[in-house]
Amino acid sequence: MSATTTRKLVRWTPSWLLLGLLTLLSLAPFAFVTLTAFKTAKNYAKDPIGLPNPPTLEFLERALTTGNMLTYLGNSLLVVGCAVLLLALTASMAGYALAVIRFRGSALMLLGIVCLLAVPAAVVMIPLYRTVGQLGLMNSHLGLILTYTALQLPFSIYLMTSFLNGLPPEIIEAGRIDGAGHLQTFRHIILPLSAPALATMSTLNFLWLFNELLFGLLLMQDDAKRTLPVGLASLQGQHTTPVPLLAAGLLLSLIPVLFVFLVAQRELARGLTVGAVK
């Protein structure tokens, strides 16, 4: 090994140590819940960090059956899926109005919408709880779908509008020449052009809403209607819950998120850095 290579290796060692430690911390939750989900309660109490000995499927089975994890997962996928689709439609329409049609005051309206991002969820949760109750949407999927849509609309509209503002105007004009109306321009030109922005936006909306606790907790009090984070939090809140059962629930909840992470990292990176530079 040459002297320069050795010097480089030495220079990189502190960085490797720091990043290696962070890597361990990042992987630890996955390793811990996977190992623990296959342990017996006694095994965990005796050895919380070792390999399962003997391995058991008891708690994974319990999480799926009496733990209702599959029901919670189904509720989450239904509510979040509908909200993500509704967001894609409403935010791209709003983006079209604000970036392509434009009118006097459209910039101001966008600013107003973006300001909603800074309003804490804790401030609106009480009136929202009341409104949803008054509309008869308590414990209904629809109530949570609309609440989630409203929660993510400011970010989604901002993302769509800045994406459409960045498109060269000639592309949009070229499609307009044959006298197409707004509806046709939107459907046949804007929507196909927006595919990458819609993918980014939907990935982020999916993750955030799939992980959301507060509104799910308030608006879905019926056990059969709960979303996955609410179900997990309630499982975790009971002191009698054996740790391996909780681990099994966490493991099941990690699968969809891990899937999104592996498939759509690039979308995530693109969406999270919108507006961050300059």
Added chain:
Amino acid sequence: MSQNVTTRFVRTLIPALLFLLPALAILAVFRIVPIGEAFHLSFTRWNGVGEPEWIGLDNFARVLSDPVFWAALRNNLLVLLSLPLWVIGPLLIATIIHSGLPGARFFRLMVFLPAVLSPVVVGAYYNVVLRYNGPFNTLLKQVGLDGLRMQWLNDPNTALVTVVLILIWATLGIGVLIYLAALAQVDPSLYDAAEIDGANWVLKQVHITLPETRRTIEFWTVIVLISSFTTVFPFIYTLSRGGPGYSTYLLDYYIYDAAFFGGSFGYASAIGMILLLVVGAVCGLALWLFRRGRQ
């Protein structure tokens, strides 16, 4: 205004409003009206059912003499002490990854990984891992660091610090990603020129990285400021429920607790209004400092 201009204005406004209608309707009912309604409720006594009863400024008077409110506000301000680590930590890591050390792509992926976890998963995981007989203390014992074993989340002296470190860890990946996007825009020749001038690593960061990524640092600071006040609820709910005692009570958790456990929905709304003011004041102060610093 001439007839022609007016017609054109109306002709763009009507289709624009039609395209905006679905989004605006949902925002109005589920976001904008509730903000006004929260303001109204803060002047009432309301137990969650029936009609709110107007009591004027009583809720705000009660806040002043409520020790739990002051404990929560103090904790929120203590969390702000961690701001330097929260802001500069991700920048340091992004700088290291950006320097192109072998394995950079892998490390970027690994550092970002926790950011996709649900706060509920993060909270439930650390709640179990940091229990006295849990894995972390067991690990400490096995490597011979017996003396460091602690009731991490159950001791009032360590609970808040532990919660803050977990919060920083959970948001680290997003910060790194945002800083990496900023670092990609810095002209590499600046570093080469500094290298020729004999600048060491620290000097290069202070004189090039910090000024060149200044806007992003400011952006991330504001995000962290807002999040530290408004997005901690699910972490507290799963990590500590505000305990032991009130040592990890934070304002947004207290609002939830006062309303949905204490049954004081009007009082909780008043705390919400105060939270809104505090967030506005802190962000306003930060933006004012940034502007002054730039001049």
